[in-house]
Amino acid sequence: MPREADKEYFIRQSFRQDPKKGCELLFRRYYAPLCSHAARYVYTREIAEDLVSDVFYTFWKKELHLEITTSFRAYLFTAVRHRCFSYLRAEMTTGKAPDFPEVTSPFPLPDSLVEYDELHLHIEKIVSELPPQRRKAFLMSRYEGRSYQEIAERMLISTKAVEAHISKSLRTLREALKDHWLVLITLAFHDVL
Structure with a gap:
């Protein structure tokens, strides 16, 4: 099993026992690093925090923990990058902040x-x-x-x-x-x- 997946063993167990608790653990572990990651793309902390929060909301709402076969970390970092690119693309074409598209696949990587x-x-x-x-x-x-x-x-x-x-x-x-x-x-x- 990949090293990163081993680090997520307790989070996976929490999702099996109580999805809400699993999501809370996932949020506590990855929210700050994901915000820093997003800020590198969008260059403002506030927008980065909004984008990351939206990714977590979508993750919870669509129960994506049931679909992920790789590590949660890999999925979340990819989803945040995808959300940042969507934000930047929409901002460039319209000049205003977009409504964030829903993430439907846990593997967006063109x-x-x-x-x-x-x-x-x-x-x-x-x-x-x-x-x-x-x-x-x-x-x-x-x-x-x-x-x-x-x-x-x-x-x-x-x-x-x-x-x-x-x-x-x-x-x-x-x-x-x-x-x-x-x-x-x-x-x-x-x-x-």
């Missing part, structure tokens, strides 16, 4: 999601290689949605220093991703065209 994941891993690698202070400021800004003032207070530096860290981080990302812009554009406009 080719563009795989390409996006590869690009996302590349971006995470670039960010992980930033100098520690620069990386910390960048992550607090982009992934946690903190203001420059909040970051400055937490890091005990000036807001100008925070601005410099963010600016240098973005410059590093632009330079490292210059050969990937075609992939980004293709992914962004895949369903628009």
Whole structure:
């Protein structure tokens, strides 16, 4: 049995005995990591939390725990990514936040999601290689949605220093991703065209 599935043994047992308790355990275990994951795609914590909450609501409402044969983690991360892409696609085409489509299959993973994941891993690698202070400021800004003032207070530096860290981080990302812009554009406009 895969390592991740073993970690979910007690959650699976809880679903067998009491689905409500199983869902509560699943929510407690994965809600925060899923919100962080979603925030990387939609870049605002509030929207990320809404999308993740909607995935859990759909999971509970449709009793998807009965259909999942892989790990809950794999399903939830895939469903959240799919929900983020749907949100971004709808926002790009209409300019407003969409009504979220219901997830009907526990396995939504078209080719563009795989390409996006590869690009996302590349971006995470670039960010992980930033100098520690620069990386910390960048992550607090982009992934946690903190203001420059909040970051400055937490890091005990000036807001100008925070601005410099963010600016240098973005410059590093632009330079490292210059050969990937075609992939980004293709992914962004895949369903628009």
